Amino acid sequence: MPRGSNAKRERQYEHIKDSVEGRGESPKRAKEIAARTVNKNRARAGESKTASRSSTQDISSQRRGGLRSGNRQGPQGPTRDQLYNEAKKRNIKGRSTMTKKELASALGR
Template sequence: MPRAAWSAKRERQYEHIKDSLLERGESENTAEEIAARTVNKERAQHGEARTANPQTLKATPAPVRGGKNSHRGPQGRTREQLYEDARRANIRGRSRMNKQQLEQALAR
């Protein structure tokens, strides 16, 4: 980890991410690796790194993305994500709908 190049803000960010991962049950090594990669990616996207992968520079930063790419696999978005979209669209009866019904209501 090139921690010498990190600012105080990035150090705090690293510790916060690492602690969060440890609370979720990740191992120490895994938590350190994920936290370092996350901080390095953030540094690259904000122009703080000497070199950066062009793909990293094109990617939307996590704070802006806000989970929009999550749950895109075979099962799709979670019921909670669908419910929030239905709430924003003001769909009536949404609280009684299951995941499939929410997907259908949002597709209309």
């Protein structure tokens, strides 16, 4: 638990730690995530002596809800089926054997 915390932050820390462990993370990783989250919330509330700009100006950890974790590739565009249907409307030959990339190329994307 981070130093200089109050009862609310201790409850928050335990809740986050238990939640992360429930998702299957190791106890060490759960403690790290919980401590980072609580420290960021303390910084946003003005409860810490020093705080980074990203801690105070970025969206809160709870609101973000993992937007920055996992798949970092971003949107992949239309699906293969959507491209296929557009190719069908344009009467492109050989569309049934084309891959998503080939369909996009044939459609001029």
